[in-house]
Amino acid sequence: MKRSQIWYSDRVQRHVRLTRWGHYGTPVLLFPTAGGDAEEAERMQLIDALRGLIDEGRVKVYSCDSVWSEALLSRRHSPQHCMWLKRRYHDYIYREVVPAIRADCHTDDIRIVTAGASIGGFNAVAALCLHPDAFCTAIGMSGTYDVTRLMDGLFTDDLYYTSPLHYLGGLDDGWQLQTLRQRMVLMATGEGQWENPAHAWNMARVLGAKDIPNRVDSWGPAWAHDWPTWRQMLPQYLAEFA
Numbered sequence: 269m270k271r272s273q274i275w276y277s278d279r280v281q282r283h284v285r286l287t288r289w290g291h292y293g294t295p296v297l298l299f300p301t302a303g304g305d306a307e308e309a310e311r312m313q314l315i316d317a318l319r320g321l322i323d324e325g326r327v328k329v330y331s332c333d334s335v336w337s338e339a340l341l342s343r344r345h346s347p348q349h350c351m352w353l354k355r356r357y358h359d360y361i362y363r364e365v366v367p368a369i370r371a372d373c374h375t376d377d378i379r380i381v382t383a384g385a386s387i388g389g390f391n392a393v394a395a396l397c398l399h400p401d402a403f404c405t406a407i408g409m410s411g412t413y414d415v416t417r418l419m420d421g422l423f424t425d426d427l428y429y430t431s432p433l434h435y436l437g438g439l440d441d442g443w444q445l446q447t448l449r450q451r452m453v454l455m456a457t458g459e460g461q462w463e464n465p466a467h468a469w470n471m472a473r474v475l476g477a478k479d480i481p482n483r484v485d486s487w488g489p490a491w492a493h494d495w496p497t498w499r500q501m502l503p504q505y506l507a508e509f510a
Contacts, residue, residue, distance in 0.1 A: 269322070272306065273368060279360040280335050280353060286368055289315050290328035294510040295369050297330050297361075297403075299384030299391040302337040317499040318506065327381075327510045328373070332365055337387045340418060347419040351426040358430050361395055366402045379404035381510060385498040387412050393453055393471065397432040397480075400447040407505045408455045410463060410493045413471040436474050445478060453482040454509070456501050458491025 272287040287306040300308040309315050309331050321327045336357040340350045370378055380403050382392035389411025396406035413433050416423060428434050439445050453475055455468040468484045475482040491497045 270310075275364075277360050277364055279356045279364065282335070284333050284335065284360070284364075286330055286332050286365060288328065288330050288372060289318075290322040290325075292325035293321070293327045294381055294506075295328050295330060295373055295378060296381045296383055296506060296510065297332070297365065297369065297392075297395070299382065299388035299395075300331060300334045301385055302387040303334060303341040304338075304388070305333045306331045312495045312499075314495070314499055314502065317503050321503060321506055321510065327506050330365075330369055330372075332361070334387070334391075335360070337391075347422045348424065351419060351422070351424050355426040355430050358391075358394060358398055361391075362399045362402060366399070381405045381407065381506070383407040383409070383502060383506070385409040385411075385495075386493065387415070389413070389455070390415060393455070394430055394432055396451060396453065397436060397448060398430065400444060400451050403451070405452045405509045406454065407502065407509065408453070408468070408471075409498050409501050410457055411455055411467055411471070412464075413455075413467045433471055433474055436478055436480075439478065445480075448478070448480045451481065452509070453480065454485070454505055455482065456485045456487065456505065458487045458493065458497050459489045460492035460497075462493035463491070 270289050274285045277284045285306040298309050336354040339345050382395045382403050384392040389408030390413050393406045393408045396403040457465045457468045472482050472484045
């Protein structure tokens with residue numbers, strides 16, 4: 269049921285890993301939290317929470333390394349490098365991870381659900397907004413959608429063009445926006461410890477201004493920015509959207 273692939277990516281200039289759980293069903297690309305890797309979801313018991321959907325063949329879950337947010341969290345690199353790596357990371361997702369998932373599913377044009385929590389929620393939404401030809405639904409849990417605060421006040425084109433909160437406002441009425449209007453962004457948030465629901469509502473306003481279907485679900489003050497929350501959220505939403 270579990271299988272991992274490791275290869276060297278020239279785009280992000282390191283070895284990367286893609287791990288899969290399941291044998292059949294809607295492909296779901298799960299982005300880890302900041303500093304997380306492709307195995308984080310299993311260590312944090314999120315895969316156990318999805319076991320029913322996986323065993324029933326409703327979903328086939330994939331997860332990749334965080335790469336750019338890992339570099340950011342390490343504090344070993346400049347903000348400029350992290351923003352450069354961020355843009356390369358999203359290119360790697362589209363040009364390496366998506367083809368690997370489609371090859372594993374034996375379907376060249378299968379559309380993929382994205383999901384993630386915290387910075388993984390940002391990556392899930394960003395992936396769909398950047399490449400709606402590859403992704404059909406994004407599920408962001410407790411997402412941090414404005415990452416400018418993580419960049420020491422610096423702002424470059426690499427950040428702008430990979431931040432939906434910023435570039436969607438300038439998107440013209442071409443194929444990308446027309447396709448996004450046929451997609452869905454779901455943003456779930458708690459209101460408990462370490463949560464900031466304003467992130468989701470701000471992202472929703474930007475999406476709504478461009479007529480991109482979206483929904484914000486607030487789970488209330490009992491739900492914190494932590495794995496027990498996400499273990500409850502993700503099975504519910506994948507059961508709805510997968």
